[in-house]
Amino acid sequence: CNEGECGACTVIMDGKPVNSCLVLAVEADDSDVMTVEGLGKNGELHPLQQAFLDEGAVQCGYCTPGMILGAYAMLLKNPEPSNAEIIDALEGTLCRCGSYNRIIQAIQTAARAIRGGIS
Numbered sequence: 001c002n003e004g005e006c007g008a009c010t011v012i013m014d015g016k017p018v019n020s021c022l023v024l025a026v027e028a029d030d031s032d033v034m035t036v037e038g039l040g041k042n043g044e045l046h047p048l049q050q051a052f053l054d055e056g057a058v059q060c061g062y063c064t065p066g067m068i069l070g071a072y073a074m075l076l077k078n079p080e081p082s083n084a085e086i087i088d089a090l091e092g093t094l095c096r097c098g099s100y101n102r103i104i105q106a107i108q109t110a111a112r113a114i115r116g117g118i119s
């Protein structure tokens, strides 16, 4: 859309979250790009994906890929975030369904699982 308003199209490009709607294909040339489909391994959901399901953090699902990938990038840098740090990291990703409390809860659940060695 070239607007960057909602963050739903977030992907990880060279280890950083970017709004894919703001990146031209030529800018991604030779970059490492991961979408939400790249998170799971061997048919298993990533702890973030599982936690979003377990905590009921998905309503319509429109924001979910962006939320999960934004959280993934944040957890790489900060594996034990406070709720305020989660809110700060995901401030550019909007949830029209207003599921923010459950999203934060899911990210905390996933963070604990990842720290516990489930990844």
Ligand code: FES
Pocket (backbone or CB within 6 Å): 057, 058, 059, 060, 061, 062, 063, 064, 094, 095, 096, 097, 098, 099
């Ligand atoms: Fe609907 Fe977030 S779950 S926009």
